[in-house]
Amino acid sequence: MSKKDSRHEKKRNMKELLATMFKIGCIGFGGGTALVPVIESEVVYEKKLIDKEEYTKDVIVANITPGALPVEVAAGVGRKVCGMPGMLLSALLMGMPGTFLTVLLLILINSSGIRVLQQILFASAGVTAYIIYMLIMYAKGTWRECRESGTAKSGMFFMFLVFFLTSGKELFQLFGINRTPIFDISTIDVLCAAFFIIFYTGGVFRWGRVIVSIIITVLYCLCVGKMHLISSTVVLGIIRLTMVVLSIYGLRTGIEGKIPFSWKSLKRLIREEVCWAAMFFLLSLPALLCFGKTLAFAGRGLISAVISFGGGDAYLAVANGMFVNTGMIGYDDFYFKIASVANGLPGSILCKILAGVGYILGCQSGGVWCGIFVALCGFACSIAASGGTFSAVVYIYERFENLQIFQVLQTYMRPIVAGLLLTVCTSMIYQNISIACWYFWPLVSMVLLTFGIFLLNVFWRRRGVVRPLQMVLFSAAASLIVCNVFASIP
Known part of the structure; x- marks a missing residue:
């Protein structure tokens, strides 16, 4: 392949990579673990950007690393496809849609109430049904792979x-x-x-x-x-x-x-950490100029991300201790605004919560634009902390990757993740039923809606007539229409 063709191929891969990460960030309901099969479907099978073994390694490292799991997986995929630029941009685009929507809704709620949030919840019911479908398919695929490899039991x-x-x-x-x-x-x-x-x-x-x-x-x-x-x-x-x-x-x-050691790998780790730090500083610069407590907020944000194990619910507890119990932000602002908005939107909870806390702090101090700048700092904290710790753990993992026990770990990581995803399924079903409880609808109505959209996705996938993004949009539109009909019935 000529240099010109190589540059063209790299440019094409970068475009596909970034478009894919942004799309997944837009439809990423259900938390980090729920996105594992969604990302795999896109980057391994649909776009063929990396192979399954490389993706499995990223999932293993992300699961043993604190921080935002989908951001870490995106960084790992981007690192393999397009080096450090791909790593940084993939992580940013994965977290950006949910963060942007969180800040936008907080602005709208402050000015016009919670009507917009209601419509987001209605649409999310359909997307939740689609994610449940993807998680069940992942568990089914896990069973098939275990049977083929002789590790079914x-x-x-x-x-x-x-x-x-x-x-x-x-x-x-x-x-x-x-x-x-x-x-x-x-x-x-x-x-x-x-x-x-x-x-x-x-x-x-x-x-x-x-x-x-x-x-x-x-x-x-x-x-x-x-x-x-x-x-x-x-x-x-x-x-x-x-x-x-x-x-x-x-x-x-x-x-x-x-155990192998390479100066080249160590130098690469140092360059990656410098890149994460530089990105954090650049995104935080506007907040430093307009908000006097930016360093205190950023310090708490980075620490909270680095000690955040166990997914979104676990981070809510960490953030509560860092920001609510210390008096930095009020209980009502945190739970009735930030947490409720973040739970109804796609993307990493960690990214959305830190951005939301930043917006409330900045808005209270200097108005909407100050709130947006401090929210950007919170977003930078979540991405830089997740990406920086991921790069460090990747470096350590690669030193031991070829050892026999880590080959065994790769074999059983998918069944472990599949078990976590089945738990996510039950949580997402309850989440949809909760919508019916909030609006005093019959519980069976949301069960039937969720099951109906699930079956519709099964039918579409078997027929092969629509692409994944179309399935998401159709699912969201169907639940939005049906839920608004329910809401209009006295």
Whole structure:
């Protein structure tokens, strides 16, 4: 291939990459984990920008890295397709639509009430049904891949174990059970338990290690579960220490030999971190000029992003501690404006919440434009912190990538993610039912609407008559029309 053809190919890939990331950012309802199959469908199968193995590695790293998961996956894909420019621009475009809509709706709510938010919720019901369809297809594809690779039993064990451990609250809400589930542990705790089992057993079925890993995992889940049947912090600390020691013991055979080191890779990491820092500074510059507390806000924002494990709900708790409990922002502003708007829009919760907090702070201090500039600073915090930590973890992961245990981890990462996605499905079904509760509609109406749009997507995909973006738009339009009809009935 000539240099001219190579430049043309790179330019074409960049255009496709950025257009794809922006599109996914616009339709990214359901949180970061829910976007894993959506991004995979676009960049692996539709556009063929990277292969499945490369994408799986990005998903593994993103799941063990704090921050906004869809932003991290977008950065990883962009890094492989177009280097550092692709990495930065992909991350920005993935987070931009939801952030822009969050700030726009906050401006509209401050001036004209919540009518616009209502229409967003109505349209999101249809998009939610489409996302549920994508998640079910991902789980189905996981079963097929496990069967083809000869890991059907162990793969399905991990998938349903993860679903069982994480779906307690969602299932209880769905069936109207007003009790605290025994387990219902967070995403990060599930990943800790799953990685412990994989590292300790090495992915090999040996009765002794399997029994020990099951006993320790059950005890750990009883400690960290919502019911806290074992509430002693000392016991939890001992169990965590035991898990670390046994994981290292199980890893010892896989770490034999020399771990590769490359100055070239280290220099690349440093350049990437400098790029993330430079992007943060440039986007935060307008806020520094108009808002006196920008550094305090940015510092809290960066720290909150770096310690944010476990998805959107977990970040709400982190942000509450950073901004509400410290008196930086009011409780009503945070929960009744920012959180309610962010939950009804596509994109990463982390990006939307930080931008929303920034807008409220800036608007209270210097008006709408100051609010927009501080919101841009919050957005920069979320992207830079997520991208910077992702680059660092990628560097570490690549040093160990060829070890046998990480090959096993790649094999079982998809079933683990699939289990998390099944939990997301139940949460999204309940989210749609909640819309009916808010407007005093019969609950069965939203169940039928969700199921009907789901079946419509199944029909369209089997016939192959529409593209994914058209399916999203049709789903949103159908729910928007039906919900407005329900709302007009006295």
